[in-house]
Amino acid sequence: MSDHEHEPLPAPRVNLRLLLLGAVLISLTAGLGLQLWSAFDNARRQRDERAARLAALQRGPVARGFADDSLIEVASEVRLATARSAFASVAAQRVRKQSWRFWDQSLPTPETIRTQATVAEEYLRFRLRELEAYRTRTQDQGPARTAGEAFLDAYLRQVATRPNDPRAQPGLRDLATKAIDAGSRDPMIRVHHANLQWEGGRDREECRTLILEALRDLADSGYPRIVASYGRLYLRDFIPAEDSDRRVAALRDALPALVAWLEEEAADPAWTRSSMERVSRLYRSWPAADRRLFLLALTEARAIDPYIPHTLLGEVFMDQGWSSRGWRWAAQVRPDQWKGFEKYMQMATDHLEYAWSLRPDLPYAPALMIQIAMGGQGSGEGTRFWFLQTIEAQYDDASAYESYLFSLTTRWGGRPGLILGTGRFCLETDRFDTRIPYMALEAVDTHRIYELDKGETLADAPDAVELLRKFLTHRKAAIAGRGMAALHEADGSYRSLLLRLLESAGLRHEAALLLTEVGEDLNWIDQRKDNRPGRYLAARLVAEDAGDAAAIAAFDDRLRGPLLPGFGPADVALLETEWTALRGRAPAQPGPHDYFRHAEAMLGQLRDFAAGNWVALRAEAPLWGWEPYADEWFADPEVGVTLSARAARAPLVCLRPLIGLQPPLEAEAVLVIPDPAPYPGAVGIGWSREGDAQVFSRPQGLTLGAVEASLSMRHPEKKLERRDRGYVSHVGWHSANLPLEAGVPHRIKFKTWGTEVEFQVDDLARSEPLPAGLESRGWLAFGTVSPQDQPESRGRRAGAVIFRDVRFRRLDAPRPPAAGLPREERLQYWSARMTRDPADLIAAVQVARLRVEGEEFEAALAGTDAIRQQWPRANKVPAIRGAALKGLRRYEEALREFEAAGEEWEDDPESDGHWGEILSSAPQESLRDPQRGLSKSEFAVRIARTPHTCAAFAAAQAAQGNFEQAVVLQEEAIRGASEGQLAEFRERLTLYQNKQPYRLPEPAAEK
Structure with missing residues (x-):
């Protein structure tokens, strides 16, 4: 063994620097970990708090069918918490960057891009899946199955392509009925059949029962969930629009079915576009409160395609941003408005960019981002960038072009050349099978609206005129090469806009050639902007183009000029001679644009008018000599002329004679409201000038007489029948109630001398001076005006009216006497009118009133009895009778009449003065009510301070012990009193000075 094997190992050397560095790193790592954990924990707590807040809010407002803006913001925060983390992922970022590839490239090639036609085809396939489900799952057999397939095929194709076409309803209803009669018990067939039956007028409760039975069977049918969602929404539609609480409850019941349908669709992203199409249609058809509930349900649903709620949330917050800012110029926007604008636009950007990152192949989110970028908001990309993203997804997305063209206006930093340049690009695609070339017209119209100076027309913009000429050239080539049926405008689109632009x-x-080409297939409401008689002026334009334009224009000015008092048969003869010569030189103009047929009818009207005869409307198409202002109108000699407008259109519909009527003038008509849901806002007779936007608006036009409707309900928990209560109205005044029901005729009459007007509806009448005389060069209209936010009825109308027995004539009665003239002169005038026309209600009422003024009380009562025999509900009669009975000292009967008058007239000071005087000063203590008498008398003085109302108020003050005020008021009454009133008024003053109340004379024997 080596000696080294037994040597101890050397002690390791310690590197203090490394130890310190390690310790620091460990500390930093631990601290960072703690910070990350804390941040994660805080984020989790914030999410939980947001979810708790949302749940608490849902338990309250949402359960009651209400979702305010703050609730939507909370739900949005919960959604964005998930969206932001997903948006930061590598995959989402890669998709997002790939979507920017058109940033520096030219526009895509039209032939390779999706258009509205392909979107429509896809949506049709989306809906036809229900037919395929029927074929594989229905229990129907034999004829029932064959009829069921035929109905569903026709129905689904119709609702997928033209969902709101009322002309298709009868045919579809017949097909559905055939399937049911053949024995079909299929729940899908029954759901749609019940809805069609309701739209055809069947009782809503019966239809509701049918759908509820079908929905129970749908649960086990295996059909796509979209069917049940339609059934639930049909139940909501059956409830009248005015019953908002039940409609909200029905929507709340439908939301689970809608969410379940979208959850089912989320399994196949290929149908997201079609699902979005249907969601958008629903969303935009509902009022704001219903939209919020729907949006909240979609926001909270976790299993649906997130693209849908994020896009809708983006739209909501974008709208709120613009609402916060307002549409003022930037220099006029307040700091707090800028703050709200920026806040909501950032929220909108978060949702829309996330939606776009999920599905860059869909146009909805980037199309909305154009409007955000226009306001200088968003994440830095401009309007062109978002425009390119939109048309990459759908090349002819109309909203993208309209928003982009608006963003190019001078106001938003653009310039006219960019607007027209975009229009030229659209035209040069030559894709007339789409709306793209027609965007050239939108570009010209945008230039006309926003870039021309006051008083200028398109004729002052050579570049715009050149673009219009090029459009006509390209359009002509497209028609020659493909045929009109292949063009986007085959359904009538854009022709009215083109005609208006050509005229401007x-x-x-060129405009005359277009009119000759398209005939009646135009949007005439669009041609009647500013109350122009569109059909008539179109016919005149065609005639001028084909004949002597200057001579026809001069003749037309005389033909339609104001009919001044000296106008007579000799003037008509001169016009007839001129018409004969012009027509002899003009080529024939068959069809609707026959100016000389219009002129011939107008000459006949002038002939009768000059002779003092009634001029009657012939309710036969095409209504020569009259101009109907309506989206739809029908003339039938047995029914009359029916006018209706759609909810999205201008609220005015009317029928006007084309000759230049002037006062003195009287007119009559019978009006019928065929369907009281919705009921027009006002129906009657109006007067306005050409160039005004509304016939019945104030101050541009005067409502000479109308029935104004206010909503009331009958049996709201049963059949929900709607009955409207009307008010006779003109020039801003309202009078007695008039019950209105569907299909019930009401006769209207009016007379005007230019500075006064008399108006009668059935038994109700009114006579008033006008605040200003009627405009010369004005015109008369029989029509209706509806609120802008009026809901649509079954036929998708914003109200309809039928006029029949329409006639007018020159008024030969002299002007009514002024109120200050001697009573004898006034009585002589009104008595003569009664003799000449026993049906003159206003004259009969005035005579009875003058009998009271002359203290001919028995004669006044006899006159009112005769009035009530002919006009049982005549207004003003109770007030006149009350005054006469008071004069005869029949105070208890008089009070009953004044109570009845109070139901009709709360603004009649004379009536309230008499009423208050009896309540304060009746000799019978049982009839006195001093406090109420003071209220009535004070109201009378406040409305009209006359000697009589001042004396009545003085008596009421004395009855309360306020003798000093009574003396002051009685002295004022004496200063204005007539000779016949002085003695009595002075006696009253002596009583008040002696601190004694006034008492009416002792009563006669009550009858």
Whole structure:
């Protein structure tokens, strides 16, 4: 053994530096670990707290069918907590960067990009899966199965391509009924059949029962969950829009079915686009409160495709951001508004960029990001970047083009050349089978709206005119090569916009050619902007282009000029001679654009009007000489003219004669509301100028007379029948209630002398001076106006009205006498009117009132009895009778009449003065109510301070022991009193000075 084997090992050398460094590293590692653990624990606690807050809120507001904005923000935070961690992952970042590949490249090639047509085809396949499920799972056999397949095939194709076309409803309803009659008990067939039956007018409770039975059978059918979701939403639709509580409850019941459907769809990402299409349609059709509930349910659902809730949340927060900022110029935005804008835009960006990273092949999120980038928000990319991402996903996404064109306006830092340049690019694609070339029209329209100075038209913008000419050239080539049926505009799209742009650009010949080509297939509401008579002016344009334009324009100015008082048969004869000469030189214009047919009808109207005869509407298409303003209108001699507008359109629908009527004038019509849900806001007669935006708006137009509706319900827990209560109204005044029901005719009449107007609906009438005279060059309209946010009815309308027995004539009655004229003159005028027209309600009421004024109380009562025989619900009659009975000292009867008058008229100071005087000063203590008498008399003085109302208020003050105030008021009454009132008023003053109340004379024997 070696000696070295027994030597001890040397002691190891200790490196103090390494020890210290190790200790430091261990300490740092432990500290970092603790910090990471603490951060993780804090994040977990924050998530738990957010989830707890959300759960607490859901137990309260959501359970009651309410979700406010703060609740949506909490749900958004919970969603983003997951989204941010996923967004930071390597895979998500790679997808995100790959989506940026068009940042520095030109636009994609049209032939290789998805368009709306392919999206529609995909959505059709998405819906036809229900037909395939029927074929494999239904229990129907034989004829029932054959009829069921035929119905579902037609129904699913219709709702997938044209979901709101009321013209298809009858045919689909027949097919569904055939399947049921053939013996089908399939729950899918029954769900859609019940909805079609309700849309056809069947009782909603019956339809509701049918759907509930079908839903029970659906549970075990194995059908796609989308069917049950439709059934639940049908139940919501059956509830009237005004019954908001039950509609919210029905939506809350439908949310689990909607979520279950989306969870099922999440298994196949190929259907995310189609699911998003359907969700978007639902979301945009609902009011804000329902949207919030739906959005909250989607946000909380963890098993659905996250793209859908994140995109909708992004849209919600983007809208809130713009709402916080407002649409003012940047210099006018307050700091607190900027703060809200930036906050919500950042929240929107978080959701939308995450959604885009998940599915860069879908256009919805980047299309919304264009609007965020336009406001200088987002993560740094500009509007062009997001525009390119959108059209890569769908080349003809209309919202992307519209948002991008708007972002190029001068206001948002762009310039006109960029707008028109984008339009030229769109046109040069020549993809007329899509809407892309038509975006050139949107570009020109954007230029017209935002870039022209006041008073300029497109004729002052040569580049815009050139682009329009190029569009016409490309369009002509597309029609020649492919045929009109292959073009995107085959359904009528963009023609009305093109026509308006051509007129603004001064291209009248091109506009006339377009009118001749398309005929009636135009959006006439769009052509009637600013109350232009679209059909008529279109016919005139065609005639001018084909004939002597200057002569036709001059003739038309005279034909439609204001009918001044001296206008007579000789003037009509001159116009007829001129019309004959012009028509003889003009080529024939068959079809709807026949200007000379319109002119011929107008000459007939002028002939009757000049002779003092009634001019009646002939309810026959195409309504020559009249202009219907409506999305849809129908003329039937047996029914009348039916006008209706869609909810998304302008709220005004009306029917106007084309001749230039002027006061003095009277008109009559019978109106019928065919469906009271929804009921138009006001129906009647209006007066306005061409160029005004609304016939019945104030102050642009005057409502000469209308029935204004206010909602009321009958049997709300049973059949939910809706009955509206109307008010006779004009020039801002409302009067007595008028019960309105569907299908019940109401006769309206009015007379105007230009500074006064008299108006009558059925038994209710009113007469008032106008605050300003009617405009010359004005025109008369029989129509209706509906609220902008009016819900759609079964037929997807925003209200409809039928007018029949419409007529007007020159008013030959002299102007009503002023109130200050002697009573005898006024009585003579109104009596003469009664003799000339026994159906003149206003004249009969005025005569009865004047009888009271002359203390002819028995004659006044006889007059009101005669009025009630002819017009049982005539207004003002109770007030007149009350005053007459008071004069006859029949105080108890008078109080009953004044109570009835109070139900109709709360703003009649004379009536309230008489009423208050009896309550304060009746000789029978049992009739006195001094406190109420003081209230009535004070109201009368506040409305109209006349000698009579001041005296009534003085009596009421004295009845309360306020003799000093009574003396002051009675002295004021004496200063304005007539000779016949002075003696009595002075006696009252003496009583108040002696601190004694006034008492009416002792009563006569009560009858």
